Amino acid sequence: MQPLQVVSTSDGSSSVYNPVFDGYYHSRHGAIQESEHVFMAAGLNQLLLQQKHINVLEIGFGTGLNALLTYYHARQNGVVIHYTSLEKFPLDESVYTELNYAAQLQLGEEGQRFFLDLHKEKWNTEVSLRPDFILHKRQMDIQDFSAPEQFELIYFDAFAPTAQPELWSDAVFVAMYHALRPGGILVTYCAKGEVKRAMKRAGFTLEALPGPPGKREMTRALKIL
Template sequence: MLKDKSRKVELKVSADGSHTLFVPELDEHYHSVNGAYNESMHVFIEPALLYCNKTNINILEIGLGTGLNALLTATNTRHKNILYHSLEKFPLETEAAQQLNFARNNSEQAIFEKLHQLPWNSTERLTPQMSILKDENDLTSVQFTQQYDVVYFDAFAPEVQPEMWSEAIFQKIYDAMNIDGILTTYCAKGIVRRTMQAVGFTVERLPGPKGKREMLRAIKK
């Protein structure tokens, strides 16, 4: 049995062959069982990172988790400089991270290993184009000191972490984003969409990854 810093997790293989982790305590997976790698590309990289037309961007990730989104950002970037700020209240233990199979080649594996070896709570250079701050912190209590161009909202589902999907949380994120900032999430529930709209986001439904009919992209106008 593997662990993050407070919970047991189980290694699982998703439908596209990439790993995900299952948390028995929450009855929840870190990624889609229909394809972890493909879900991250579909929900975060393509409609957020690659949709952003800035050359220098600040990214906020809600939930570092396995590090898959961070790895895919580092290996798919066409931007000149990325500052990647990832919040994670329950960091994954090194033993669990070492078993994940997200890298497609030796170069990506080196980046992934470095990602998990870098110290927490300090901004460090991951690649020539990307610096990362792995912030062992809670979104409900963190105080943002910069503005963001892209937000990957990858918290556990509203049924599991309802406090993460509140109007207060989305207002906090909205206030920390630059104009034309982009937020994407896998969750397309009507109440989530209406909550985003209530704080000022312009929200559109997009086709979801395999296993989900829709996802959401929100823009700060």
């Protein structure tokens, strides 16, 4: 198997290229910029002022960038995060130690330590990584996931539907809808017609939002009360 490649994106932050899926883990126009726009601004920030405890489900742990940003956004607002993330192919240490997120975000040594802790922490066990950040990384296939009404927020961050159409299926979105509490939000960078139709069939109400640089549109999907 060809090795994963660490690459640099336009905002100076790293990303990873996976030759098996011919997919980048983030937008080439800026990894941090995309994550801030799609998952923080359109997702997490919508809930931070309303709730003191948020249960987040991430589809694709990957580089841990979304987890890192979530912790710092929530901490600034005094919000406790319970972070569950699904990943079938965890990154090797040789890859995640090459990623420059803590430095780019000017999080200092403490931020770098938190980032490495995110990766080094055990899989398939719930741990209190920090008093206000409970982490549960689950090494599994997204297609095998089901959970009844546990989460307020889902970051749907799989590789593109052209690379992995099976992860953007009716069955997966039904499981996502089921996993959300009423009033919950799912955000994704994807705005493909086929994907939006699958989300609607699963029961979601959709909002089309402006995408991050390089992308016209993104999607926010709501589980209306």
